Amino acid sequence: MMKPGKRGRAPGAALVLPAITILAYLVIIGPIAIVVIAAFSPTEFFVFPPPGLSLRWFVEFFRLDNMRSAFALSLELALSAASLATILASMAALALVRRRGALAGVLQGLFLAPLVFPTIILGLALLLFYKTVGVGILPGLVLAHVLVGTPYCFRSVLTSLQSFDFTLEEAGQSLGAGPFRTFFLVTLPVIWPGVVSGWFFAFIVSFGELNTALFLTGPGETTLPIEIFSYLQFQGSQLVIAAASALQVGLILVLILAIERLVGLARLARS
Amino acid sequence: MRKLAGLALLLPPLLVFLGFFVGPLLYLFYVSLHASSQSELYGAGFTAANYAAILTDPFYRRILERTLATTLEILGLSLVIGYAAAFTIAGLPPRRRLFCLVLLLFPLMVSNVVRAYGWVALLGRRGVLSTALRDAGIIDRPLTILYTTDAVVIGLLTILLPYMIISIANALASIDRAYGEAAQALGAGPVRRFLHVTLPLSSPGIASGMLLVFLLTLSAYVTVTLLGGPQSKMLVSLVYDGVVAFDWPRAAALAFTLLAAALLAAAIILAALRPRRVAGRG
Incomplete structure (x- = not known):
């Protein structure tokens, strides 16, 4: 039952396991998402969340x-x-x-x-x-x-x-x-x-x-x-x-x- | 004729791998057995002094110990978190399981330097977390976690976790449900079923996940440097420093120390988990 269907679960696992899974996805994908979002910032330095959207750093990159x-x-x-x-x-x-x-x-x-x-x-x-x-x-x-x-x-x-x-x-x-x-x-x-x-x-x-x-x-x-x-x-x-x-x-x-x-x-x- | 065609196909890739993979490694080992030299790549005459220095020098010793402790910490955390996540994913219906797995493959394709940069931006003194926590009034001084081994653990753990999750999730998904049902019919509760049926049957996934995490931790120079700074050097940083100092024999000996550690760890993991036993071999 190792396909962990609902009947196969230990008590308490039904809440803890999905919580750990969601947290794992957050820490795996979060850092990448933050960098990508910050790239569109119009500011001089790293601010998160960026106060607006701009492509100035992409222009700078190709310059x-x-x-x-x-x-x-x-x-x-x-x-x-x-x-x-x-x-x-x-x-x-x-x-x-x-x-x-x-x-x-x-x-x-x-x-x-x-x-x-x-x-x-x-x-x-x-x-x-x-x-x-x-x-x-x-x-x-x-x-x-x-x-x-x-x-x-x-x-x-x-x-x-x-x-x-x-x-x-x-x-x-x-x-x-x-x-x-x-x-x-x-x-x-x-x-x-x-x-x-x-x-x-x-x-x-x-x-x-x-x-x-x-x-x-x-x-x-x-x-x-x-x-x-x-x-x-x-x-x-x-x-x-x-x-x-x-x-x-x-x-x-x-x-x-x-x-x-x-x-x-x-x-x-x-x- | 068929044999000849097979040989003709095999020869080019084999020559590339022998000439540019096996050959250079043997040469590196040869260099590691020489003294350093100011003018040449390596000095004349054979010596094991580089290896002796690595094993006895207290500076190297401390870094070896730190490398081992950090790697074990990452390995333990990734196993627990990875297993929990894999267990959840393996229980999903096939389409959603595929989606979750692809969502894990995508970060693996992004260069580690980008992923480490994300953690630098998050953990720095004026980083995203520090600012957010101060604005919320939870802390009143900036976070000082960046440039510590803790930052290295957090960074490498999250960078390598997808390998662990994917390996275990694939192993879990391929377990025949009949085993669990049989255990249940024989009166085993969920905990016992997990410990005596699921866990042993998923050991090939655990073994390959642990191997990948361990081996990739050992050579993660860029992540260790960006998140650990000069105070949290690992074995792999010493290899790089040896190259920067043009001390080729020392760098070579450090590289083979790293390789020996990797092989030893791989042997221990395989001996402890015996993944082949699941396939009925060994």
């Missing part, structure tokens, strides 16, 4: 060179890293989906590892490695974001492939289609929701990535989250930061709506 270029870099990075991660992860998922055994298990673990691996260590390892072999800031960042995004795509594509009927591929091949034609004409049209949601996930993860980017950005080549962080650290809470944050939140909401339109939200909650 500042460092903010604008950080935003642009984050977008480019997220687009390229998500696309590369989706390709790599789809290859890995296709190669591993029908394999059993210890080696396949280890490889799956490897492609999922960045999900739980302390990414700050990955950032440090990459920084040292790049310094030693000489990798530029931009390709270095792309690679790091690909690594961090790949597990999301891998899991998403793998889930799609697990319910894919591989006799369809065999049918395609017996009719004379090569492996590429089979993939693009038979497999991809069936598994595309997994590929698409994987791409979105990787994009979002890359757009907010902090721990690896912390070490890998450089002067003039900074991502938006790192730019927000250094502003907060060295110049205090300014409303242009709230505007930067609100832009990030807005972009994510747009992407969530796009996922809902394209593949449905149920897929999101499962992955």
Whole structure:
């Protein structure tokens, strides 16, 4: 009864549990909401609730060179890293989906590892490695974001492939289609929701990535989250930061709506 | 032919992961076994001195202890609150449950720097809470919670709580109702049913939630820095400070200390909860 229907509840739980749940949602979402609302404030400093509405801090955001270029870099990075991660992860998922055994298990673990691996260590390892072999800031960042995004795509594509009927591929091949034609004409049209949601996930993860980017950005080549962080650290809470944050939140909401339109939200909650 | 195609598919992602994930980590470990150097990335000759220093130096010791205490506090609070919320959500009808879960996924997608900023704005001396409480006459001096470990606990707890809730809610939702009904038919009351049926069957969700919260707490540099300030440094802050000081071997050794702590904690959590037992394995 562990679906906690009314008859399964301990006495008193009927009130306490929903209260804790509502409180949990408040403290999880509240801080984000406050930043987004404050971004529309016409005042010079952080006031909550704002006395009026204005877009002055968004205008200011796009007027500042460092903010604008950080935003642009984050977008480019997220687009390229998500696309590369989706390709790599789809290859890995296709190669591993029908394999059993210890080696396949280890490889799956490897492609999922960045999900739980302390990414700050990955950032440090990459920084040292790049310094030693000489990798530029931009390709270095792309690679790091690909690594961090790949597990999301891998899991998403793998889930799609697990319910894919591989006799369809065999049918395609017996009719004379090569492996590429089979993939693009038979497999991809069936598994595309997994590929698409994987791409979105990787994009979002890359757009907010902090721990690896912390070490890998450089002067003039900074991502938006790192730019927000250094502003907060060295110049205090300014409303242009709230505007930067609100832009990030807005972009994510747009992407969530796009996922809902394209593949449905149920897929999101499962992955 | 099929095998060859599989290998060709596997090779590119595998090479990227070996070349840019496994390889650099091994190199980092190699660097951690050297002395620091002024002119080079690391000095000549092998030494375990970096690790010895971390384990014996009282400064490092204090920060290790603080990291452990803070992490355990976050873990305990998130487990209790997360379980309560997950229990409520798992009992909702499917459509509303999905809505509640998506509402939790959305904050996870927002960068942690934005979420930590929200808490800075809330908890600061002239922040939203301080102002509101003073206007209401509840306090007469500004709140001094920002830049303490309490602020770090509050911030990280709320940032990571969705992982715990989603993990446990999914585990709870997949439990077969028949088990509970059988226990009830055999005369078990609600408390006993919860302790002997629901709780053990939800242990995979508890284990994955705890693992995520623990591991993400350990590497949450930005949140720790923004909310804890210079007085509440954690292990992860030392890694960063090592990099800023260009002391690569020391930073590397600290990073592997962090990794060892993470692996140890993961092993303890898995051994204590034995989540695989629910699936009939182990």
